[in-house]
Amino acid sequence: MNDYAARPEYPAHCDYPAMPALEDAQLLLENGVALLRFCRDDVRNALTGTALVDDIIRVCDWANRTPEVGTLVFTGAGKAFSAGGNVKDMSARAGMFGGEGLDIQDAYRRGIQQMSRAVHTLEVPTIAAVNGPAIGAGLDLACMCDIRIGATTASVAESFVNLGLIPGDGGAWFLPRIVGVQRAAEMTFSGRTVDAEEALAIGLFLDLAPPDQLMARVLAMANRFAAKPRQALRLAKRLLQLGQRAPLADFLDHCAGLQALAHHSAAHQTALAAFLARDN
Numbered sequence: 076m077n078d079y080a081a082r083p084e085y086p087a088h089c090d091y092p093a094m095p096a097l098e099d100a101q102l103l104l105e106n107g108v109a110l111l112r113f114c115r116d117d118v119r120n121a122l123t124g125t126a127l128v129d130d131i132i133r134v135c136d137w138a139n140r141t142p143e144v145g146t147l148v149f150t151g152a153g154k155a156f157s158a159g160g161n162v163k164d165m166s167a168r169a170g171m172f173g174g175e176g177l178d179i180q181d182a183y184r185r186g187i188q189q190m191s192r193a194v195h196t197l198e199v200p201t202i203a204a205v206n207g208p209a210i211g212a213g214l215d216l217a218c219m220c221d222i223r224i225g226a227t228t229a230s231v232a233e234s235f236v237n238l239g240l241i242p243g244d245g246g247a248w249f250l251p252r253i254v255g256v257q258r259a260a261e262m263t264f265s266g267r268t269v270d271a272e273e274a275l276a277i278g279l280f281l282d283l284a285p286p287d288q289l290m291a292r293v294l295a296m297a298n299r300f301a302a303k304p305r306q307a308l309r310l311a312k313r314l315l316q317l318g319q320r321a322p323l324a325d326f327l328d329h330c331a332g333l334q335a336l337a338h339h340s341a342a343h344q345t346a347l348a349a350f351l352a353r354d355n
Contacts, residue, residue, distance in 0.1 A: 099115045157216055
C-alpha cells in the first residue's frame with residue numbers, strides 16, 4: 076500500500092526505497108504502520124545463529140529512509156519474542172562465539188551491537204509487542220524500543236549472569252533508563268525471570284493484553300501514532316532522545332530550531348486548517 080499522495084508532506088512523484096528482502100523475518104506495511112515479525116520459532120527467535128540481526132538492521136535503515144513509515148512494530152512469531160543468544164552456539168564456540176577474545180569482541184562490535192545502534196537511532200516511534208519470553212538480548216531488544224506492550228503470558232529476564240556473561244549488546248545502558256538503576260541492578264545481578272505482571276508494575280511494560288488480543292492492542296496504538304503528521308513524529312522522537320543527554324539550555328535552543336521547521340511544514344498548515352474548520 077502507498078499513501079504518499081494522501082499526505083501533504085510527501086510529494087506523490089517521489090521515489091522511496093523498496094522494502095528490503097529479509098531472510099528470517101517478515102515485514103508488512105499498511106497505513107504507515109510497519110510490522111516486523113521474527114520468524115525463527117525453531118530457535119525461539121534467537122538473535123545469534125540466525126539472520127535476524129541483519130534483517131533488523133536492514134529494516135531500520137529502510138524505515139529511516141522511507142517517509143511513509145509512521146510507526147515500526149517488532150514482534151515474534153511462535154512462542155517467544157526472542158531468546159537472545161543461541162546457547163548451543165556458545166557451547167560449541169560456533170559462529171560469533173568462536174575464535175580468540177579479540178575475534179569475539181569484533182563479532183559483537185560488528186554484529187549485534189550494530190543492531191543496538193540501528194534500533195536506538197530509528198527516527199520513527201517503535202513498539203515491541205512482547206508475545207512471549209524476551210530473554211537476555213531479547214529483552215534488551217525490547218528495551219531499545221520506545222514502548223513495550225506485553226502478553227499476559229510473556230516473561231523477561233536480563234539473564235546473562237546465569238551463563239557467566241554480561242549484556243554485550245548494551246543492555247546495561249538501556250535497562251536502567253526504563254526501570255531505574257536500582258531495579259536494573261537487581262535484575263542484572265540475579266538474572267531472574269520477571270513475569271508479565273511484575274514487568275508492568277516496574278514500568279518495563281506499558282500495558283498488558285491477553286495473547287489473542289496483543290497484536291490488536293499494539294496495532295491500534297501504532298495506527299494512532301502513524302495517523303499523526305509523520306515529520307512531526309520524527310522530530311518529536313529526536314527531541315525525546317536528545318533530552319536524555321543534552322543540557323537544558325542546548326536542548327531548548329535545538330527545540331526552537333526544530334519547531335521553526337515544523338511551523339513551515341505543509342502538514343502543520345493542513346492540521347491548522349482542519350482544527351479551525353472543526354471549531355466553525
